Amino acid sequence: MPVPSPNRPGLPVPSPNRPARLGLWLAGVVLLVEAGWLVAGLPQAALASDLGAVVVAGWAAVACLGAARRHPPSLRRFWWLLAATMVLSGVGRSIWTVQRLIGDTLPHTPLIGxxxxxxxxxxxxxxxxPRSAPRTGLGRARTLLDGVIVGLALIPIGWIVVYGDIAEADLAYPLRILGLAYPVLDLMQLTILVAVAGPGRPMWRPLPWIGVSLAVRGMADALYVWLVTQGSYAPGHPIDLCWPLSYLLIGAATRHPPPPDDDGADEATEPPLSARWRVALPYLPVGGAIVAVVLSRRSTGQTPEVIFYGMMALLGALALRQGLAANEILRLVGRLRRLAYRDQLTGLPNRLLFNKRLRQALRRESPVAVLLLDLDGFKQVNDRFGHAAGDTLLTNIAARMRAAVDADATVARLGGDEFAVLLDGDRSTPPELLAERLLVALRPSVGEEEAGVHPSASIGIAEYGPQHASHTDLLRDADIAMYAAKAAGKSAYRTCTSTLRESAVSRAELIAELRRAVDENQLCLEFQPIVDLATGTVGSAEALVRWRHPRLGMLPPARFLPLxxxxxxxxPIDRWVIHEACRAAAAWRGRAPQATVAVNIAAAHLHRSDLIATVTDATARAGLAPGALTLELTESALIEGSEVVLDRLRQLRELGIRIAIDDFGTGYSSLSYLHRIPATELKIDRSFVTRLGEDDRAYATVEMVTRLAGAFDLAVVAEGVETERQHTAVAAIGCAHGQGYRYGRPGELPDLRGRTGVGSPA
Incomplete structure (x- = not known):
């Protein structure tokens, strides 16, 4: 089956065809025939051995060229070089054969070498x-030195174990040199292969075949020289099978497909960190070399020249390898410092580096100011367009800030959508002027504003003063000023003052006290009547939470609910309100069986999976019919609801719970979401009701909403009815229900009257 091309998706890469498979079988047959010939000791065994090696080497070269055509460009050179290796092996063996036939039994000539x-x-x-190999010059040099070190360490070991008789043997000088050189080079290649075989990644399947080929060839080279020194080698010896076998293994490696694309891999970077044993690999044989030198010295009383020069070369390679390691360590330390102190997305200094520079500036006792910038509405960009668009936006904003600040200050990204600017030293730019420059630079263009992909920013400024004991105090004040800028309408800046600081401290204390309010039963409920305008009957009430603060007295919802x-x-406050309102409503329905109670719940509750369980548990514990409970949700909270939220609301409606859209008309009113949301009533916002009788457009709006509700079969409640004129207007328009001070102020549920005086203010 064709293999998909890694460099051209969708196009097949041809698999090894039938002639290639046939060539592998024929090469195997040649090797088996040669093996039988040599083992049986048939005539012309040496010639059979030479011809077999040449034939298999030639076939392996052709197979490597075929693999180069099937592989992507990044791997073609790999197979071309292996093909060249096989060609050189075949040519060298051919010249060996010719010279041997002419008369030299073992033709170790410089040309063949x-x-x-x-x-x-x-x-x-x-x-x-291969893709797993080092990609930098430093990495390649390190890997090559690893192989050289292992190979050189073999010289003293091999001299003691295998080649001790070379010096005494009557051998030509080139053979004496190559007798050590070939096994050393073989071991060097095998070490390099192990180092690049794929540390931290799946191993490419041809590499093990090539590794076995190198091992076979290295063993053959070592045994060949040992046999020659013992005088027991003659051409046609069974050891001759090892070289064509090594060629056959390389040819077999060509049958494997290219490796899959390494998604996200950067060809210019180093592969993942190697395992510890790979790091220690070049140093392990060094200990054996030292032992071999000691044994040689002890047995002969002197160190042979070959061991001496080999050890000198080994020490030189080790020194060079350690120099490269030191260089690499310095490079990695520099990279780690960059990673530790730089934001990887924008390239700006991160929080760690910003704090370091801020502390240094404070130690110099020079004027210091911090500008803290937070994007307004960045979460909506991520939610609407995705995190990739958010990252692009952050990079763009970082570039704009860097250009706006220029050389006057240091810009840093503290995390998320929060940035900071440090002004220190004898600066010529006041922080307020720099904040204005930043706001102008970050102002979205026409296209960005229309697309909604560029939020505004709020900036807080804090200048170092005697009230700042450390850099954290300065950052805290900048944060306080930044939240004040958000509260002022966003896309603005504020400078921290003592008033803001005191307000922030009070706010923090209030938050801490609010955490204890639920547990210590400091919350209470008041109920505002909702009146049937046709009869004046109080048929429902809205539960409003209050906080009996032990120090500040009774606090209205506007004082603590935003916090x-x-x-x-x-x-937890919402859960408490739902349970308490259901309990009070159950008692009230004992006197007014048709009465209902309404409870406001926050948008955050819509996104919680336990909302339904909370509501059903509250009604069940109180013994309240589900139809007697209305959940009021703001229009903006509902319009942002996902399909999961809408399913949750539908489940509540199926249970009988009523759903009211609160503050209708102030959000993003649209007919489409009225079709989707399973609401039972609309509550017209008080901002429209309070203008009735004074603004014809307000009258038209209330009338339009009332008719719209009738078309959708929704009940209507007019909120904020405080005057007789407003009451008359909403009644004339046709609103079924009214709520406001005209009918009664919030109070205890038992205190609500059975009827309200419609004709006169309550």
Whole structure:
């Protein structure tokens, strides 16, 4: 089955065809015939051995060229170099055969040595081309040195264990040199292969085949020289099978497909960190080399030249390797410092570096100011357009801030959508002027404003003064000023003052006390009547929470509910209100069986999966019929509701719970969401009702909403009815129910009268 191309998705990469598979089988047959010939000791065994090696090497070269055509460009050089290695092996073996037939039994000539050495060079170069190999010059040099160190460490070990007789053997000088050189180079290649085989990533399947090929060839080279020194080698020896076997293994490696695309991999970076054993790999044989030197010195009383020069080379390679390691450590330390002190998305200094520079500026006792900037509505950008758009926006904002600040200050990203600017030293730009420049720079263009992908920003300014004991105090004041800017309408800046600071302290104390209010039973409910305008009957009431503060007295909802919503305390408060309102309503219905109670719940509760359980538990505990409870939700909270929220509201309606849209007309009123939300009533916002009799447009708005509600079969409650004129107007328009001081102020539920004097103020 065709393999999808990693570099051109959708296009198949041809798998090895039938001729290629046939070639592998034929090469295997050649090797088996050669093995049988050599083991049986048939005539011309040496020639059979040479021809078999040349044939298999030639086939392996062709197979590597075929693999190069099937693989992506990034891996073609790998197979080309392996093909060149096989060609050099075949050429070298052919020249060996010719010279041996002419009369030299073991023709170790410089030409043949140079050809085989060139094959080792091309093979080593190929090992640096897989995707898991190092991608930098430093990484390649380090890996090459690892192989050289392991190979050089083999010299004293091999001299003691295997090659001790080379010096005494009657061998030509090139053979004596190559007798050590070839196994050393083989081990060097094998070490490099192990280092690049894929640390931290799946191993590419051809690499193990090539690793076995190198191991077989290294074993063959070592045994060959040992047999020659013992005088027991003759051409056609069974050891000759190892070289064509190593070629066959390389040819077999070509049958594997290219590796899959490494998504997100950067070809210019280093692969993942290696395992500890890979890091220690080049140093493990060094201990064996030292032991070999000691044993050689003890047995002969002197150190052979080859061991001496080998150890000198080994020490030089080790020194160079340690130099590279030190360089790499310094580079990594620099990179870690950049990672530790820089924001990876924008490239700006991060919170850690900003705080460090702020502390340094404070120690210099120079004028210091901090501007803290927070984006208004950034969460909506992420929710609407996705986090990728949010990241792009943050990068754009960082660039605008850097350009606006120029060299006057330091810009940092503290995290999320929060930025900071540090002004220190003898600055020429006042912080207020810099804040204005930032607001202008961050102002969205026409296209960005229309698309809704560029939020505004609020900036808080704090200048160092005697009230700041540390940099955290200065940042705290900037944060206080920033929230004051948000409260002032956003897209603005504020400077921290003693008044703001005292207000923030009071706010923090109030939040801390609010956390204890529920547990210590400091909350209480008052109920405002909702009147049937046709009969004047009080048929319902809205539960309003109050806080009996032990120090500040009775606090209205506007004083503490915004804090509760900001801190998440609104959830336990809402749960308490629902339970208490249901309990009071159940008692009230004992005297007025048709009475209902309405409860406001926060938008945060709509997104909680336990909302239904909270409501059903409250009604069940109180013994209240679900139809007697109305949940009031603001228009803005409902319009932002997801399908999950709408399903939750539908489940509540199926249970009998009534749903009221509070403050209708002040949000994003649209017919489409009235179709989707399972509401039972609309509450016209007091801002329209209070203008009745004074503003014809307000009258038209209330009349339109009333007709709209009738079309959707929704009940209507006019909120904020305080005067007789307003009462007359809403009654004339046709509103079924009214609520406001005209009919009664909030109080205890038992105190609500059975009827309200419609004709005169209550």
């Amino acid at each position: 140079a050809i085989f050495t060139a094959g080792i060079v091309t093979g080593t170069a190929a090992l640096f081309l 509760a919503e900001e801190t998440g305390l609104i959830l």
